[in-house]
Amino acid sequence: MIPDKHIPQRFNLVNVLWDIQKKRRYISKDDIAKIANEFNISKTELEGIISFYHFFHFKDAGKYTIYLNCSTISKLYNYHEVKKAFEDELGIKMGNTTKDKMFGLFQTSCIGLSDQETSALINYYPFTNLTAEKARTLIAKIRAGHSLQELCNFPKDNIQYKPEDENKTIFFKPFEIGDGLKKLKKLSPEDVIKMVEDSKLSGRGGAFFPTGTKWKYCRNNVSDQKYIICNADEGEPGTFKDRVLLNSYPELLIEGMAIAGYAVGATEGFIYLRAEYKYLKEGIEKAIENFNQAKLLGKVILGIENFDFNVQIFIGAGAYVCGEETALIASMEGKRGEPTTKEYFPVEKGYLGKPTVVNNVETLCAVPRLLEMGLKNYLAIGTKSTPGTKLLSVSGDCTKPGVYEIEWGMKLKDFLVLIGANDPYMILFNGFAGECLSSVDFEREISGENLLADQIQFTFKDPIEYAHKMSGVGLRSGGSFMVFNQSRSLISVLKNITDFFVAESCGICVPCRTGNFLLSRKIDKIKLGHGSKSDMEEIQEWSHIIKQSSRCGLGKTSTNCLLTAMLKFPEEFEKLTKDESDFNDAFNIDRATQNYDNIIQEIESTYD
Ligand code: SF4
Known part of the structure; x- marks a missing residue:
């Protein structure tokens, strides 16, 4: 129901x-x-x-609430100038509301517009490619009575690049509504699950859990009600490929959800849409309506007995951790969006205690294509472990930012040429939860081939050993691909990353909550030139503790970028840190406590 x-x-x-x-x-x-x-x-x-939740307020947030994106890509462009322009124009500092309660000015992390930075949301309408002048004009026009709808002309998104060979693209071929769904007339739910399993389709949000296996587990759990949830909480900084799918291809998603419902025996579907994408809600609702009109949603779809399925949209309220499936379900159930310890997997007890499949937008969009093109054609694309294609969201120092559909297996160096990367120095691959890549990685391919266990990957100490061991290992990304050239400050990027995790940690476990806070302070210290070699050692040590002892993926991955940056760019840290002996030891803890040590020794000797 x-x-x-x-x-x-x-x-x-x-x-x-x-x-x-x-x-x-x-x-x-x-x-x-x-x-x-x-x-x-x-x-x-x-x-x-x-x-x-970031977007709920206890105080008046203004008739026009501005959220300026403060993520690392925004800061490569005009963030500081735009912030100043808004503050000057409104006469308030960030985090405040004007006296007349007309405007509230807040900052927020990545809003899924990294290809068009600097960006801001005003009452959840997106405004992109902002400059100081544009920000001032915008405020003047709002004051003059122009509506936000009229001022915001966010276009339909286009794919920046798709493979030239039509047989190598999965998402961006012309299609008719229901092309994939109609195949269900000849396929049992078990056939669909088998096909998805054989295709090796895996979670495209970044977890890469095998989709067919997830569906099979859910199907095997007997229940009077099951749910399909599309995870459209695309919060990983630098990712915006789901935005493009939701904006320009919502029909593909609805079709994928209906097929998933048929396969597992679910009758209700939800799209958990991040609040930052509220402006896409209308388009998705229209697509749902089209499906209803075409009788591809509702009861006895395509005349198939017991195939009933409906879709509705749930709007999140601003919390990165809700991208984790148990946190997302908690959020939908009206609780704090905190991850659970996975006593049960959602396919056993998920939304409202019923078996639930949670899949990413891109994963679900790939399903109708798979059915339509057939397994053989699908497996002919990509690599052995990762057939098919991948959408990557490209931003930063390159001439052609945007969403790219590439065949799995493309070499990193070729991809850099394709996107027009200027003098690529560091790549943040797979977002803030991903890793830092350098020139030692350029020969590697973007795929799921020969992967190493996560813990091994992040324990290398020597860059040469790393390069040797990782040369044939594929690179998998949920979608984020941020490029930085040599002119950028690596330590500032790392500071943005650790601050992000400090803000987004739900706070339930100590290593993630406290550890990331301490790391952020350490980076401040290094940035100011007060860091020493022992600080570096502590960062390494604490990063591993956070990785190993955090409850959910947020904590476990929060130090990946830091660890890989230290491994691959040691010179960046060396130039900012000093030997202990270089510091003025005006205060020496050993000397200061020497008398105390002597007293203790004397006391202890009296007991000998
Ligand atoms: Fe919350 Fe961080 Fe623990 Fe995840 S790892 S449950 S985000 S405190």
Whole structure:
């Protein structure tokens, strides 16, 4: 059953909070008391939920709420000038609201527009390629009464590059609504699962869990209700390929969700759309409507007995960790979006305790294509371990940023040529949770071939040994590909990354919450030229502790970039750190405690 939007049950809590925030621009103490009462939860718990999300406010956030993107790519462009222009024009500092409550100015991490930085959202309308002048004009026009709808002309997204050979592209061929779905007339759910398993399609959001296996587990769990959730919470900094699919190819997604529903026996589908992509909601709703009109959603789809499926959209409220599937489900259930310990996998007990498949947008979009083109044609693309293609979101120092569809197996050096990378020095591959690549990686291919276990990959100490061992190892990315040339400050990029994890850690486990905070301070110290070799050793040590002892993927991957940057760019750290002996030891802890040590020794000797 589709949850009714107006029922005061936990699964509607985030919707209700959005409704209030939209009406009043913030959630007041009275609102909290009323909702807590209606939903039968404590005010403290409710405040904990509200404060968990970036986009819910306890104070008036202004009639026009501006969120300026402060991610690392935004800072390569005009972030500082645009920030100053907004602050000057509005007469307020970042994080405040004007006295007349007309404007609120806040910063936020990556909003999925890294190909068009510097960008901002105003009441969730996107404004891209901002300059200081554009920011000033924008404010003047809003003050003059122009509507945001009129001022924002965000276009349909185009793919920057797709393989020239039509048989090598999966996503961007012309298609008719229902092309893949119609194949179901001749396929049983088990046939579909087998085909997806044989295709080796795996989670394209970055986890790369085999999709067919996930579907099979879900199918095998008997239940009166199952769910398909599309994870459209594309929060990994530098990734925006799902934005393009959602913006220009929503039909493909809905078709993929319906096929998944048929395969596992689910009748309800949800698209968990990140709040940063609210502007895409209307287009997706139109696509759902088209499917309803064409009777490709609803009851007895295509005349197939028991094939009932519906799709609705759930809007997130700004939390990177909700990209993790158990956190996403918790968020949909009206709780803080914190990851669970996976006592049960979602395919066993997921949304509202029912078997649930959570798949990324790109994964689901690939399914109708697979059915339509057939397994043989699909397997003819890509590599043995990773057949098919991959969408990469390219940003930073290159002449052609945008979304690229490439066949798995392309060499990194060839991809750099394709995107017009100028003097590539460092590549942030797979986002902030990924790794730093340097010229030692250029010969490697983008694929899932010969992968090493994560822990091995991040324990190399010597760049030469690393280059030797990793030369034949593929590179897999969920989609983010950020290029930096030599003029960029690597330490500033790393600072942006650690600050990001400090802000986005849900705080439930100590290594992730405290460890990333301490790393951020260490980087500050190094950036200021006060770092020493022992700081470097501590960073290494703490990074591994955080990796090994954090509960979820956020913590486990939060130090990947730092570790790989230290391995591949030691010179960057050497120029910023000193030997202990270089520091003025005006204060020496050993000398300062010498008397104390002597006293202790004397006391101890009296007991001998
Ligand atoms: Fe939360 Fe970080 Fe622990 Fe994940 S690793 S559960 S984000 S504190």
